[in-house]
Amino acid sequence: MLYTIIPFEAIFDPDLESGPLQSSGDEVEIKQGSVSLLTQPLPGGQFKINRIISTDPQDYLRPEWQPGSTMSFF
Amino acid sequence: MKNNETNSGETPYEPTPENPHEPGLEQPIRQSPRKQKMVLENLKSVGQMTTAAPVESKIHTMIIVGQIEGHLILPPKNKTTKYEHIIPQLVAIEQNPNIKGLLVILNTVGGDVEAGLAIAEMLESLSKATVSLVLGGGHSIGVPIAIATDYSFIAETATMTIHPLRLNGLVIGVPQTYEYLDKMQDRVIKFVTSHSKISEERFRELMFRTGDLVRDIGTVLVGKDAVSSGLIDEVGGINQALKKLNELIELKSPPLGKETQQ
DSSP states (O other), rough: EEEEEOOHHHOGGGGTEEEEETOGOOOOOEETTTTEEEEETTTTTTTEEEEEEESOGGGGGGGGTTTTEEEEEO | OOHHHHHHHHHOOTTTTTTOEEEEGGGGGGGGGGHHHHHHHHHHHSSOOSSSSSOOEEEEEEEEEEEOOOSOOOTTTTTTEEHHHHHHHHHHHHOOOTHHHHEEEEEEEEEHHHHHHHHHHHHHHHEEEEEEEEEEEEOHHHHHHHHHSSSEEOOOOOEEEOOOOOOOOSSSSSSHHHHHHHHHHHHHHHHHHHHSSSSSSHHHHHTTTTSSSSSSSSSSEEEEHHTTSSSSSEOOHHHHHHHHHHHHHHHHSSSSSSSSTT
């Protein structure tokens, strides 16, 4: 059950599902130690970081984890 | 190495010959000679600065943004804070002896009732010092989360909307549905009134007030109003919130050695 100020029509609007801002239906969560990185897979085996999930504020200052930067495992 | 060590002892006292253009204003930011020496010793033992893990913060922070997502996965367009991310973080914070305090920053439009209440209950029962700061908005189910901490702040321009729960997608027709809705609402009201200074009568009055919101029943509390109603403790920003959190950490931690001061 939702308790929110956003109208339910806005939350579940089918027209908004593939908006231009976030085409993140295929978002991939990558674990780096205790930190989770929400990334978007790019062609070529790379991942673009969208969001950092951590409680340590210092993690947000790490240059390699800045949103928009890419990472790869090869 | 020996050379370095003697240098480190000198630099804070004679910064001018090395750095004559350095403005005087930056002086207080410089590290104490003792701390500098510690960093240097660390450097010596590790051998390299970049590979060493960054010092873990004493204060951790939790950012609750957008919709609080619980039982139902919301369409990707919604910005969400997920229950399954937050709860393990809280467990980890409770278990980590190096973490002394938690700052919860809210900018949420509400979300799943049970996920919100679960986060609120977890925050409430956390043994570490906790402070919340409502920035932008802490609406609907964001209200119990904001007041679940030891002390709560709201930014002057931030708002909190208090309104009744609504049923959506369910067919209202059986009395049981109303009862269920009422019970859910009571859970929220009970939590809020038992963990903040607001009385149940006042909270219900705010929740069912008509004429305040154009298209709905309920109330919008802006900054100071949230404090005067007894919901939030104080109007403030990051500075006040961190100051309070440090105060609470001092109160909660028994005075041990100098290590806790560092």
